[in-house]
Amino acid sequence: MERNEAQTFADWLREQLTRRGYDLSARGGGQTRFAEESGIGRATVSRMLGGQGTQHDTRILGQLAAALRVPLGEVLVRAGVATDEELGRIANPDPGPRPITPEQAADELGIQDPQARRLFVSMVETLQRTPPPHEQRNQK
Known part of the structure; x- marks a missing residue:
């Protein structure tokens, strides 16, 4: 000091x-x-x-x-x-970027066509439900 x-x-x-x-x-x-x-x-x-x-x-x-x-x-x-400021960051830490929904991603990417939008959202939701390859091997 x-x-x-x-x-x-x-x-x-x-x-x-x-x-x-x-x-x-x-x-x-x-x-x-x-x-x-x-x-x-x-x-x-x-x-x-x-x-x-x-x-x-x-x-x-x-x-x-x-x-x-x-x-x-x-x-x-x-x-x-x-x-x-340091105490404020300790009391209220920045959680970092928040995940966005597939619909928000479609908006961000400018996907306007309703059919393309449904396809995009469906594909993202399917990918989110699919376990990573190393987990798939362990499940067999």
Whole structure:
């Protein structure tokens, strides 16, 4: 993580902890209390708050998300592990091209004649029902 990303993450984390009532002043005890409550080591919390980088350890970031009660995705983005776009692709993967019907194929190919169209659709449907040659050999 670049220094700028680490500092941006530190600022975000400091704001999250302060908003939740952790006193982060020198003698406030907030870092220690958060470390104990979250299960994250005090030194790790200190490094994160000091802008010295967050380990790209998703286990720690997962603990942080759970302790703050924020979505893990938000923490991953704030830590620079992932972008919003990457999370979007994970949440909504592109299924790729969808199969088209024989009728749609006939439309795409410009087959207008009703008899040719019926023949084309029938041929495609027959081919779709025919098992591949290696399966035909195994069925004998």
